[in-house]
Amino acid sequence: MDPTEHIINLDEIDHGIFRSLPFCHGYCVTCGLCSSSCPASGLDDFDPRKLVRMAGLGLKDELVNSKWPWVCTMCGKCEHVCPMGIHIPDLVRNIRGLRERDKVPGILQKGIEAAIKTGNNLGVPKEDFIFIAEDVADEIAEEPGFEGFKVPIDKKGANLLTTIHNKLVNTHTEDLKHWWKIFHAAKEDWTITSDNWEGTSWGLFTGDDESVKIMAGRIVEHMNRLEIKNLMWPE
Amino acid sequence: MLATYHDPCNYCRKAEKLFGHGFYNEPRWILDQCLDNWVDLYPTRENQLCCGGGGGALTTGYNDERIAYGKKKMDQIKATGAEMIIVPCHSCHGQLNNIKKEYGMKDLAVKYLWELVADCMILQF
Numbered sequence: 313m314d315p316t317e318h319i320i321n322l323d324e325i326d327h328g329i330f331r332s333l334p335f336c337h338g339y340c341v342t343c344g345l346c347s348s349s350c351p352a353s354g355l356d357d358f359d360p361r362k363l364v365r366m367a368g369l370g371l372k373d374e375l376v377n378s379k380w381p382w383v384c385t386m387c388g389k390c391e392h393v394c395p396m397g398i399h400i401p402d403l404v405r406n407i408r409g410l411r412e413r414d415k416v417p418g419i420l421q422k423g424i425e426a427a428i429k430t431g432n433n434l435g436v437p438k439e440d441f442i443f444i445a446e447d448v449a450d451e452i453a454e455e456p457g458f459e460g461f462k463v464p465i466d467k468k469g470a471n472l473l474t475t476i477h478n479k480l481v482n483t484h485t486e487d488l489k490h491w492w493k494i495f496h497a498a499k500e501d502w503t504i505t506s507d508n509w510e511g512t513s514w515g516l517f518t519g520d521d522e523s524v525k526i527m528a529g530r531i532v533e534h535m536n537r538l539e540i541k542n543l544m545w546p547e
Numbered sequence: 548m549l550a551t552y553h554d555p556c557n558y559c560r561k562a563e564k565l566f567g568h569g570f571y572n573e574p575r576w577i578l579d580q581c582l583d584n585w586v587d588l589y590p591t592r593e594n595q596l597c598c599g600g601g602g603g604a605l606t607t608g609y610n611d612e613r614i615a616y617g618k619k620k621m622d623q624i625k626a627t628g629a630e631m632i633i634v635p636c637h638s639c640h641g642q643l644n645n646i647k648k649e650y651g652m653k654d655l656a657v658k659y660l661w662e663l664v665a666d667c668m669i670l671q672f
Contacts, residue, residue, distance in 0.1 A: 351596045351619050355612045383612045385604050387556040387597030388564065401561075418608035457670030477637050490665035497668050512637075517603030546661075547637060 320371070327370040329410070335403040337364045339396045346390035346400060358383050360390045360400055367403055372410070381407040382417050409519020416518050424514045424523050431530070432510040433478045442506055444481050448488045452496075461496055466538065467503035473535060474504060474544040475511030491546075505534050511547030548656075550585040551629035552578055553620070553643070554595040555636035569593065574635055574660055581667045585633075588623045596620055598634075600642020614646050621650040635660035 330337065346360040347353050353360070358380045366375050375381065386401035394400065413421055423433035430436075436444075442465065449463040464470060472495075480488045495502045508530040515523030535543060552574065563569030571592045578585050590596065599616030607613075620643070624632055632655060634640050643657045658666075 351599065352612075352616050355615055379609065379612075382603075382607050383609060383616075385556070385597050385599060385602035385616070387601060388560040389556075389594075389597065391564070392560055392593060418603075418606045420603055420606050423606065479637070479641070487659065487662070490659060490662040493665045493668065494661060497670055514603060514606070517606075546635075 320369075324373055325370040326372040329372055330367045330370065330403075330406075335367070335399045335406070336396065337367045337398050337400075337403060340364045340368060340398055341396055343395060345393045345395065346398075349389045349393045350384075351387065351389065352384055355383050356380065360384070363407075364398060364400060364403065367407070375407050376410045379417075381405075405516075405519045407519070408517070409521070411519075413518075413520075420514050420518050423512075424518065424520060427510050427512075427514070428523060428526060431508040432481075433512060433514065434482055436478070436481055438506055441481060441509065444485060445488070445504065448485050449492070452489055452492060458493065458496060461492075463492065464503040465506050467501075468538050470503040470538065470540050471501040472503070472542045472544055473531075473538065473540045474502060475531060475547060476504060476509045477511050477547050491544075503538065503540070505538075508534065511545055513547070548584070548631055549627070549629045550578070550582055550631040550633055551588055551624060551627045552585060553588060553598060553632055553634045553639055554592055555634065555639050556595075556597050556601055558635060559595060560593055563593070574633075577660060577664065578633065581663050586627050586629065588627060590623075596623060598639045598642045600638045600645070601636075605638060605641050605645070613642070614649050617642060617646040618650065621646065621652060624655065625650075625652070630654070631656040631658060633658050633660055633663055 342361060342365065344361050350360050352358050356379050363380055381404045384404050386404050388401050390400045426435045427433045445463045445465065449461055452458045453461040474491065513524050513527040515521065531543065554571065559569045559571060596619050598620045599613050604613045632643060634643065634657065640657055640659055647653055647655045
């Protein structure tokens with residue numbers, strides 16, 4: 313092993329970025345409860361205790377370029393057992409947010425950009441979405457007890473607005489039916505929207521607060537425009 | 548058929564921390580209405596193990612890590628002997644369906660909580 317491999321260049325240490333944020337990682341007592349409780353400990357040598365200590369030491373670039381923050385699912389088990397109340401999942405999300413956007417792994421950034429531009433992660437056009445929704449509604453209407461079933465789209469003054477997960481208009485249209493059938497049976501006055509119906513918000517995963525704000529803002533806008541007081545947002 | 552239930556991190560630990568209420572009891576009440584025979588996983592509720600599909604893990608492309616992450620979840624399910632797992636989360640549902648074959652559980656039924664409710668409804672004409 314190269315003995316210089318783990319030498320830290322003091323010029324690269326950056327305390328500022330993490331110190332200014334309220335994660336309290338400076339109070340870590342290095343007890344290791346986080347690592348013991350973490351279901352991801354050991355994957356690619358991931359160790360939440362080390363991650364917290366690296367943040368405390370100011371090893372910003374090493375953390376931002378590491379796979380660790382993306383192997384962690386921010387499940388919160390570490391935080392639940394931490395005796396010092398350190399906000400480890402928030403710290404992880406913040407590290408993710410510091411990565412250059414073109415280096416965000418997988419399809420996350422592509423999905424966010426499509427959502428901002430088109431209203432949903434897959435870029436499904438409005439007419440295709442309406443066709444799929446009405447097609448699924450027709451299938452439901454063929455089942456006993458659901459005769460005449462229709463999907464209410466952009467219904468002003470409805471009691472309940474619900475958002476939709478993009479995979480349910482793509483590969484899992486069967487799974488659109490369960491909630492819609494429950495609404496029918498419960499005689500709920502519900503609706504979906506023809507635009508900006510996306511319920512997922514991948515900025516939550518990539519540490520992108522701006523996109524989260526835009527996605528949530530669109531739902532608020534729907535509720536104001538359609539005068540709806542209740543929201544079901546299962547994503 | 549014996550069923551079991553998985554608490555998603557976001558509706559439980561994280562909701563409790565962010566909004567002051569974790570949804571532990573509500574889904575269990577629904578399960579009691581729909582099923583005669585279901586058991587909890589161990590550990591459960593606030594100590595529940597993440598399925599490994601959350602936080603965007605299904606979309607990062609780090610699939611080897613994601614599948615390895617899910618082993619503990621699959622071991623939990625196996626230990627109950629359940630043939631069906633109920634989940635109220637899109638990410639957990641996707642992850643469990645995706646990894647079950649990796650752990651010799653391809654016949655495990657993975658159901659949304661609302662799917663269970665829709666399946667159990669008897670409409671009065």
